[in-house]
Amino acid sequence: MQSLWNDKEAAEFADSSIKMRVYTSRLLGRDPALVMHGGGNTSVKDTVTNLFGEAIEVLFVKGSGWDLATIEAPGFSPVALDVLVKLAQIPDLTDSVIVREQRAALLDPTAPNPSVEAILHAIIPHKFVDHSHADALVTLTNNPNGEKIIREVYGDRVVVVPYVMPGFTLAREVYLRTKDIKWDDIDGIILLNHGLFTFDNDAKVAYENHIDLVTQAENYLKSQGVWNVLREVDMMDALDTVGLAKLRHQVSVVAGKAMLAKPNITPRAHGFSKLGDVGEIATRGPITPDHVIRTKQIPVIINDIAESDRAVDTFVKDYTDYFARNNERYGNLTMLDPAPRWAVWRGIGTISFGETIKAANIIHDISDHTMQTIQWAEALSKWQALPESDIFDMEYWELEQAKLKKGGSQPPFTGKVAIITGAASGIGLACAKALAAQGAAVVGLDINTDITTVLDSPNERGIVCDLTDSIATQTAVRETVAMFGGIDIVVSNAGIFPTSFTLEAMETDVWDKSISINLTSHQRLLQVCIPYLKYGIDPTVIIMGSKNYPAPGRGAGAYSVAKAGVTQLGRVAALELAPYGIRVNTIHPDAVFDTGIWENDILEKRASHYNMTIDEYKTKNLLGKSITAVDVARLVCTVAGNTFAMTTGAQIPIDGGNDRVI
Numbered sequence: 001m002q003s004l005w006n007d008k009e010a011a012e013f014a015d016s017s018i019k020m021r022v023y024t025s026r027l028l029g030r031d032p033a034l035v036m037h038g039g040g041n042t043s044v045k046d047t048v049t050n051l052f053g054e055a056i057e058v059l060f061v062k063g064s065g066w067d068l069a070t071i072e073a074p075g076f077s078p079v080a081l082d083v084l085v086k087l088a089q090i091p092d093l094t095d096s097v098i099v100r101e102q103r104a105a106l107l108d109p110t111a112p113n114p115s116v117e118a119i120l121h122a123i124i125p126h127k128f129v130d131h132s133h134a135d136a137l138v139t140l141t142n143n144p145n146g147e148k149i150i151r152e153v154y155g156d157r158v159v160v161v162p163y164v165m166p167g168f169t170l171a172r173e174v175y176l177r178t179k180d181i182k183w184d185d186i187d188g189i190i191l192l193n194h195g196l197f198t199f200d201n202d203a204k205v206a207y208e209n210h211i212d213l214v215t216q217a218e219n220y221l222k223s224q225g226v227w228n229v230l231r232e233v234d235m236m237d238a239l240d241t242v243g244l245a246k247l248r249h250q251v252s253v254v255a256g257k258a259m260l261a262k263p264n265i266t267p268r269a270h271g272f273s274k275l276g277d278v279g280e281i282a283t284r285g286p287i288t289p290d291h292v293i294r295t296k297q298i299p300v301i302i303n304d305i306a307e308s309d310r311a312v313d314t315f316v317k318d319y320t321d322y323f324a325r326n327n328e329r330y331g332n333l334t335m336l337d338p339a340p341r342w343a344v345w346r347g348i349g350t351i352s353f354g355e356t357i358k359a360a361n362i363i364h365d366i367s368d369h370t371m372q373t374i375q376w377a378e379a380l381s382k383w384q385a386l387p388e389s390d391i392f393d394m395e396y397w398e399l400e401q402a403k404l405k406k407g408g409s410q411p412p413f414t415g416k417v418a419i420i421t422g423a424a425s426g427i428g429l430a431c432a433k434a435l436a437a438q439g440a441a442v443v444g445l446d447i448n449t450d451i452t453t454v455l456d457s458p459n460e461r462g463i464v465c466d467l468t469d470s471i472a473t474q475t476a477v478r479e480t481v482a483m484f485g486g487i488d489i490v491v492s493n494a495g496i497f498p499t500s501f502t503l504e505a506m507e508t509d510v511w512d513k514s515i516s517i518n519l520t521s522h523q524r525l526l527q528v529c530i531p532y533l534k535y536g537i538d539p540t541v542i543i544m545g546s547k548n549y550p551a552p553g554r555g556a557g558a559y560s561v562a563k564a565g566v567t568q569l570g571r572v573a574a575l576e577l578a579p580y581g582i583r584v585n586t587i588h589p590d591a592v593f594d595t596g597i598w599e600n601d602i603l604e605k606r607a608s609h610y611n612m613t614i615d616e617y618k619t620k621n622l623l624g625k626s627i628t629a630v631d632v633a634r635l636v637c638t639v640a641g642n643t644f645a646m647t648t649g650a651q652i653p654i655d656g657g658n659d660r661v662i
Contacts, residue, residue, distance in 0.1 A: 001218060017060075018076060028040060036133075040132040041068075043062065044059075046058055056080065077111040080107065102118055128202070140217055144381070159178060163192045163390065166289075239265060244305070245486035255337045259339070259355055260484050264352065284385045287369070292394050297395065341354070356439075357459045357484070413435055420491040428444065431637075443462070451464055470524050481532055487539075490529050541585075545587060566586075593628075
């Protein structure tokens, strides 16, 4: 492990203690082998002058909700140091009292809640305190001989503390074990099954002691010949995307909400899944109890994707039994949803389940480090997690539960996966953005290469695809499922407006291209998506028709006939897919002028044809309204949502009212 300290960078933060605290906190947060997704905490002690000119000793400690990798000065909660030290001397305090008293001791009432480890930071007498859950240290301590190994590696450099619950219990244990020591004689505190604390009056020394102690752990793993035991297999088995969609559906049903599923078939995950004893070693528990709130106690093991329903049922039963056993000590807890949060898919890799792509990514990262740590520990001697009672106490700890409740209600399409064609611009892009804004994971398909840049975020992805190519369409749909686990919403929107020809003068290639893109590509997309939609969450298909179906125009035969065909396709699909709970509805827009079809010269010609100005032409519908792509997107979201839960086979105009249609 390398120190990331840079003298030039550090000089930019050197004019105050809190700025230096920000700098070294970010150094720790940059390295996922030390800190992941809000884990770890840091602090600095300083003296501030209050409104009355009085000097007050303050602990600035990482606040709840902040991440060390990106923390700013406001992310550190200022707490009166003397109050925290006094709290450590009380024999017993409940977590709710701790939260209340720490909140009451804040010098800034608008600051975030102080870390639950604030009291522990306070009783360490040094100015800077760093805490992480380093992979290598957790590996050494999740072992039957963990304490012996730690003493062998570090000698008297550290104080070793057996595992106890984080918060006041841990602070009290450290207080009792260190009240008579000389702090300058030690470089750190190692909490078995938990992590590492280092400290010094100099920020650089505290940070580099941290790096040095973790490096010692890594060197020990290397000396024991276990550093390179991580199994990585380059040959990937084919991913059964329909099986993945089925598994995701089962997990969503058990969770009571739509969940995304993110497969990990990297060489490391693939190799881990092929270990002969993976079903046993992966289900001993998390590498640190902090992870349980994200991952639950263990993953579900999928031996055969065709029988994943049995595996999920078994997991649910086991989780229910686990809750019942441990709730006997409490008696009044309410069980969380029993759905797994990650899976080991034998011979393939792992899968992370999350209500959002951010949640799935966090679990992906945690499971990736878990696979590494388990293999190191098993090669060292034996991988041994904490007893399930300790894991349960953390999972149902009132302070951890409070973190989960902070998010409030989720957007309506959270956890759902939408695929939109023709999404590089116009109506398709507006639909993609609107669905993403309401929580969906969105994949847009388009032949235009701009699709990869206009949809480029963790939950908005663009794939270049020629929808007239059946193989390309099938590949793009499989890629969508491989990214997010399934398909719930299909917006079949791709289309062109061909050059006007009378039927007598129709050019063959104009007719064929219109039929191919405006009709056949929709059938091919639907055909490929149906196997996944059968496992969708409230699955729905929305076909983009046109006013030209009920009210065709002269010279628009190639377009009007294709739109009539795609409307009929939607009606047949509604009949055929209703038994699977798949809704199919068609939207008929007209005169949506902020799309690529309506260039200025075309608008001018059409307006001139009707002896109108452009503005008059845009609002020539009965309501006198100008219709935009965003208006269509809003309707798409409504039709895809609960308002239309009981509607299929409908045809819905969005044209401002057209007398010919009416």
